[in-house]
Amino acid sequence: MPSSFESPTDVDLSHQSEPFRRIATEISNVLVGQSKLVHRMLIGLLTGGHLLIEGVPGLAKTTAVASLAKSIRTDFQRLQFTPDLLPADLIGTQVYRPQDQSFVVQKGPIFSNLILADEINRAPAKVQSALLEAMQERQVTIGGETFPLEEPFLVMATQNPVEQEGTYALPEAQTDRFLLKVIVDYPDRDEELQILRRMSKTAPKLNVTPVTTPQEIMLARSQVDSIHIDPKIEGYIVDLVMATRRPAAYGLALDGLIQFGASPRASISLALAAKANAFLNGRGYVLPEDVQELALDVMRHRVAITYEAEAEERTSESIVADILRGVSVP
Known part of the structure; x- marks a missing residue:
């Protein structure tokens, strides 16, 4: 029986969403459990919405985001946020070239498709403000010149809710920019046993194969709009x-x-x-x-x-x- 919410022109989108199931499968080769987190990351990819991921240390938040990036043939940057980080460390700066007495723009790591902002609440307000423009406007301003960021552009930020010393609370204006705030919880007993067997090696092999492209993601976004x-x-x-x-x-x-x-x-x-x-x-x-x-x-x-x-x-x-x-x- 058709749903009362169904469109008269509804089509089966199982084939179009197949690349995202492949991504989830690849991530599962590294990540045990955390199916909710993986699902929310796929939601972020499809909508272009940024994610704030919160959980205590050791729950594979960073591993999850890094595995997602590896499953896509795209650029990825991990930024470890610290109290001494400067906006220029994030977005880039102008560098003086004495040979021709001019300034050239040296782009920062924000110029990537997928950004992992690790422990975002350890960065001071100036750095958070620099990230805010990139998240909301999809652009960065360096020395009065504006540079667009290449799509797909997605920020996945992690924060630790327990250790608050040396942290800076995210302002409401910034948290509102995150599409989702995902709470990562402890694995259950069976999952923890599987983690132990997979990771209790001196050099665990964690291989993720790229299974999709930015072009496929952008095509999927246009389908989501419909x-x-x-x-x-x-x-x-x-x-x-x-x-x-x-x-x-x-x-x-x-x-x-x-x-x-x-x-x-x-x-x-x-x-x-x-x-x-x-x-x-x-x-x-x-x-x-x-x-x-x-x-x-x-x-x-x-x-x-x-x-x-x-x-x-x-x-x-x-x-x-x-x-x-x-x-x-x-």
Whole structure:
């Protein structure tokens, strides 16, 4: 029986999404478990949306991003963020050439397709601001000259939630630029046993073969744009976001717990992520389940809670979960 959300011209997209299944297979040759993280990275690739990946050390966050990059025939840069990092170390600078008495632009490592910003919260505000322009505008300004960044351009940033000494909290303006905030958890017992057997060697062999190209990714992005999203689901997305700003209007007892709700960028991000999820599932249309699966990752970093909420041991995640349960599904 066809879905009521299906487009009259819907087509099976299983063949078009095949390159992304190949990417997931290649990553699984290195990474044990973490299927949610891999899925979210594919969502980022498909939408051009940046990812903030949070988890304690040792959970293979860096390995996951590096494996993703190796599975694509593209440029990759890992940037280890430290307190003494300068904006020029990231975007580049002008270098004086005495032989012809002129300045030439020396581009920094940001000029790559995939960027791993490792421990992004260890960088000072100036460096974070330099990264902000690249993330949002897809361009970098050096010495008054603007340089576009080559697509696909994707920043995947990691941060450690435990060790806060020597770190700089990301400002709300920057966290809002991330399409998703993914929380990486510990593996279960069977996964940890598999990790032990695979990695407890002096030189473990971790081979990832490139299985797709930037051109295939850009083609897939154009197909994601054509995914059908029913007006009722669009209304559902807007209701979820509006409920973070005016929860009482949706019958939610969250008064005094939300300092400020999600911005309109959350609505855009949730619609894009839902369409990408439908594409990965081989569908040409979005279901409410696509929205529900990604709503927490889209909104957990966009909802700021009050001191009262903290006193009640509430988190932005638990508040978004209440909203998901309270807003009626079409």
